[in-house]
Amino acid sequence: MLKSLFIQNYALIDTLDIRFEPGFSVITGETGAGKSIILGAIGLLLGQRADCKSIKNGMSKCIIEAVFDLSAYGMQEFFERNDLEFDGKECIVRREITASGKSRAFINDTPAPVSQLKELGEMLIDVHSQHQNLLLNKENFQLNVIDILAGDKDELQQYKRLYTAYRQAEKALQQARQxxxxxxxxxxxxxxxxxxxxxxxxxxxxxxxxxxxxxxxxxxxxxxxxxxxxxxxxxxxxxxxxxxxxxxxxxxxxxxxxxxxxxxxxxxxxxxxxxxxxxxxxxxxxxxxxxxxxxxxxxxxxxxxxxxxxxxxxxxxxxxxxxxxxxxxxxxxxxxxHSDEHIQALQQQCDQALESMKKQAGRLTSLRQKAASVVERQMKEKLIPLGIPNVQFKVELTPKEVPDETGTDKINFLFSANKNGQLQPISQVASGGEIARVMLSLKAMISGAVKLPTIIFDEIDTGVSGSIAEKMAHIMQEMGALNRQVISITHLPQIAALGSTHYKVYKEDHAEGTSSHIVQLDEKGRVEEIAHMLSGTTLTDAAINNAKELLNQSYRK
Structure with missing residues (x-):
């Protein structure tokens, strides 16, 4: 999980050096304070494309460095395969970008290509931003969710090998005919x-x-x-x-x-x-x-x-x-x-490859059907407490017209928030708040199947408020209790109050310009921040009392 983050000369940040705690943490701050800047810096550590325009004005280069605790996640194989030093506990990832446009990446002080950084990043952090909600209507995303929960990685890899063999046999047959x-x-x-x-x-x-x-x-x-x-x-x-x-x-x-x-x-x-x-x-x-x-x-x-x-x-x-x-x-x-004999032999090879691929595809379908039933049941269990009492959720599996490297199954998430409502593709009928709750529920299920050290939610609570936001926070709390780190960037006091650790991002104007900062709040600071989130700029006694009550409730729970 993410232990610390150091940022220097990136966008509005002069120098930022912050430690992160395990469990469920929250990050709050006014719009434009710099939360997205911090996410952008983390994105660079995950192998995203570098842009010299992100360097702070007047500086020659920017540096982003993070320390991860990987002692509980069994990642030794990645480091051995890439000939990288690893003590079994900590991993240091650094990215440097110069004003000339050059970018360098390091893993444990060893130069690494960005592709390697990206591969490692996918095992370290999952950043769920608002635009990821749009993925919900993408068939590949829905299929990937089912595959993760089906635990069919080995079966899928075997299918891909057989699919490749079939396509090669098919190509050889076509070429021979031509x-x-x-x-x-x-x-x-x-x-x-x-x-x-x-x-x-x-x-x-x-x-x-x-x-x-x-x-x-x-x-x-x-x-x-x-x-x-x-x-x-x-x-x-x-x-x-x-x-x-x-x-x-x-x-x-x-x-x-x-x-x-x-x-x-x-x-x-x-x-x-x-x-x-x-x-x-x-x-x-x-x-x-x-x-x-x-x-x-x-x-x-x-x-x-x-x-x-x-x-x-x-x-x-x-x-x-x-x-x-x-x-x-x-x-x-x-x-x-002898071309007819040759074509006949290739046709036989192609038929055999197709049959082997179909058998493996059938095994995949069986695993996916079992996972789909689990998803349907668990989604109802998670969405009903999140304010959708009459939810209907179905994972529809239909055969693809043409098999591809993912198999022969077409996945479609069908949804209705009403008891007698007609099930339709979720992207067509779910509101923004409903989609946010569905995505959080899916992420919660996925986090139970994948040993991902850190999950960052960027305003997953969009479109919800009140008790529903509180219940979403409880789900993130549960995720953070399973030996992983969950960080939620939020504007809702109900979620902010339930974080075990609270960070605040703020901007500061000075003679040289504007800088963004992040600090870990103490008890008094949390009360004031949540009070501001409740009442706005002016602090009132009522807001402070409400903030204390929210925090006391979270402590009691």
Missing amino acids: AAEQARTEEDYITFQLEQLENAALKTGEQEVLEQEAETLTHAEEIKLALYQAENLLDNEQNGIVNVLKETTHLLDNIGKVYPDGNELASRMESCYIELKDLAGEIAGRTEQVEFNPERLEYVNERLNTIYGLQQKHRVDTLEDLLRIEEEYREKLNAIT
């Missing part, structure tokens, strides 16, 4: 293209071989002449290099007996002779192999033209790309051929 339909319109085109590529009988590496062969056939006569001339230079009978080497070898060999180095030179020369003799023979063989073949050249050129044409048609540069495209067309045709 793809199959699109493919069927292209089937003739794909078949034609594949047949053309298959008829070409392309082979890996074929293009390079054909291009080289075309070059050779095109220059066959030129090549043959060059080879013939090379062979003749090497091995003609008169002055061919081979014969000259042979004679040179003999000369060196003959002087080997009288000149020992001649043997070595002769050996080396003989090696050259053997190598060139062999080379001349190989050139002669190549000369015989090379011949001009117009028919073969025509075939090679036609084959290359086929390959080049396909490359140009499919806008690729290599034969390997054509082979890849051919395989892709083959796979597409295969997919078209």
